[in-house]
Amino acid sequence: MNITVLLRMVPDVVEELEIAPDGRRLDDEMLRMILSESDDHALEQALLLKECLGGSVTAIAPEASEVNDALYTAVAKGADRAMKLTGLAAGGSTTVLARAFARVLSGGAGVVPADLILTGVQAHDDLDGLLAPLVAHHLGLPHVSIVTRVQVAADRKTAIVAREYPGGVHGEFEVPLPAVLGIQAAEKPPRYVPVAKVRAAMKSARIEELDQAAWEVPPAQIEVLRMDKPEVSSHAEMIEGTPDAMALRVCEILDARGLL
Amino acid sequence: MAIWIVAEQWRGKISPITYELLVLGRELADALGVPLEAVLAGSGVEDPGATLGKADSVLYFDHPLLAEPVPELQAKAIAMLAKIRHPQVIAVPLSNVSLGLGSLLGAELGSPVVNFCKDVRVREGRLEACCVLYGGKIEATVAPQGEPVVLGICPNARGADESHVRPTRRVERFSFPLEPSPVRFQRYVEPEAGDVDLTQQDVLVAVGRGIQQKENLKLAEGLAEVLGGAVCGSRPVVDQGWLPLSRQIGKSGVTVKPKLYIAAGISGAPEHTEGMRNAELIVAINTDSRAPIFDIAHYGIVGDVLDVLPALADEIRARRE
Numbered sequence: 001m002n003i004t005v006l007l008r009m010v011p012d013v014v015e016e017l018e019i020a021p022d023g024r025r026l027d028d029e030m031l032r033m034i035l036s037e038s039d040d041h042a043l044e045q046a047l048l049l050k051e052c053l054g055g056s057v058t059a060i061a062p063e064a065s066e067v068n069d070a071l072y073t074a075v076a077k078g079a080d081r082a083m084k085l086t087g088l089a090a091g092g093s094t095t096v097l098a099r100a101f102a103r104v105l106s107g108g109a110g111v112v113p114a115d116l117i118l119t120g121v122q123a124h125d126d127l128d129g130l131l132a133p134l135v136a137h138h139l140g141l142p143h144v145s146i147v148t149r150v151q152v153a154a155d156r157k158t159a160i161v162a163r164e165y166p167g168g169v170h171g172e173f174e175v176p177l178p179a180v181l182g183i184q185a186a187e188k189p190p191r192y193v194p195v196a197k198v199r200a201a202m203k204s205a206r207i208e209e210l211d212q213a214a215w216e217v218p219p220a221q222i223e224v225l226r227m228d229k230p231e232v233s234s235h236a237e238m239i240e241g242t243p244d245a246m247a248l249r250v251c252e253i254l255d256a257r258g259l260l
Numbered sequence: 261m262a263i264w265i266v267a268e269q270w271r272g273k274i275s276p277i278t279y280e281l282l283v284l285g286r287e288l289a290d291a292l293g294v295p296l297e298a299v300l301a302g303s304g305v306e307d308p309g310a311t312l313g314k315a316d317s318v319l320y321f322d323h324p325l326l327a328e329p330v331p332e333l334q335a336k337a338i339a340m341l342a343k344i345r346h347p348q349v350i351a352v353p354l355s356n357v358s359l360g361l362g363s364l365l366g367a368e369l370g371s372p373v374v375n376f377c378k379d380v381r382v383r384e385g386r387l388e389a390c391c392v393l394y395g396g397k398i399e400a401t402v403a404p405q406g407e408p409v410v411l412g413i414c415p416n417a418r419g420a421d422e423s424h425v426r427p428t429r430r431v432e433r434f435s436f437p438l439e440p441s442p443v444r445f446q447r448y449v450e451p452e453a454g455d456v457d458l459t460q461q462d463v464l465v466a467v468g469r470g471i472q473q474k475e476n477l478k479l480a481e482g483l484a485e486v487l488g489g490a491v492c493g494s495r496p497v498v499d500q501g502w503l504p505l506s507r508q509i510g511k512s513g514v515t516v517k518p519k520l521y522i523a524a525g526i527s528g529a530p531e532h533t534e535g536m537r538n539a540e541l542i543v544a545i546n547t548d549s550r551a552p553i554f555d556i557a558h559y560g561i562v563g564d565v566l567d568v569l570p571a572l573a574d575e576i577r578a579r580r581e
Contacts, residue, residue, distance in 0.1 A: 171448055
């Protein structure tokens, strides 16, 4: 079972996000980039499948700040190959990235043929489309998104996958392989890997680079006119003070509403 | 020329988000002076116009294959109609049922896609979308270039109630050949019943990432106990395996409307707030003063849940003694 995982770095939203002086994008000097959360789940799902079925896991990510760390971490967790798309404009659109991934996955540039292509169901900056359906569309492969379970058939020709619906309902789909799956959550939480193992991977593994500079990037179809931080706290009445003082105030509010 | 909204149908029923899209679509159609058309792709729907009368007409694509909830087939059917009718806008719900449909439609039609729209307006004859990015921390104002524009509309972009549900007789029916998808629907799996029915609780203490580790859940349990409520959580907590799926609030989980919702260490991503924004009283606790949860909370506390939850539980206990 050869599994390719498409990974992306995204701004860590736990940190304060600053808008660049031109007002149209984030100030990337201030950004801390992390692996997109659902991509982390896609990687975990790939590793779980490999443990169960054998084969290999290849992690591919576009060039971005901190991406080497993420790729070495993937290797430390059990990925066999790590690859990086270079020469693409940073902060590019998901639509363009989907084309770039489809381009390298369709046989060029020494990529391992995949039985399954996994990626996160959605990144929080997917402004112009979602990666999984777009990559599937460009490759002419079947696709299922919001996936939380993957069960590959004994003949390895099909998989049964569970897709989330509202209200805790799941839908089961049969999908022929190779296929592209947008992973919402792996069957287990993403594994922890000690820093020492990541350091060891940095010494032993090599990140293969797939240069995309010669590729004519399709033009963007949407224009960001401006970015703003939303007006927050316009609604909430803020309670301040020590934890005890705040607790006292909350109690008064609850008491007044008959909730105590 | 027309504004289209995609009417979402799931398990034989038109989804509520469809009526929200109809309200938004009506505004856009009126601003641009073009008709509003609701597009429904389904199989054997008896009266496709029964509830979609806020649209000027309904375009119904009827095909047995569309009985299965496969977004690729929906996208192919709607793209076929779009190639004949040339709408200016195709608004698609960003829901778990329709996820992926907008991207596929954009790819089929070579059209621009604008995701995560919480608002769309017409300004000087042009569309401008306001999009929620980075988990609600940034709003981007976006101008699409080219037509038709595919807009992915977030839940609650507009309010909709029963007053928006009315019938229309103006239904155009279509049925073109469709190739079956290699993706085959098998069955629905109903959720396992949880130990508590969250929708019936008056008080919910909801925990998010800010709870940091599983051991700290007992702080939320302690507070829930003194308030006579139950503990629930946002997606990250459930994905970590700290709470069962039956306790998840939001897009993929349960939608609740308790008398009191304490959001502890929850940032307020749209996927979560979709399931709790109508709670009667929301008290949010978060270390980040700019967390979007404070936008929908009634009361906010900037602080660490690990300090505030026990302080609150102690205070309530002290009052009762």
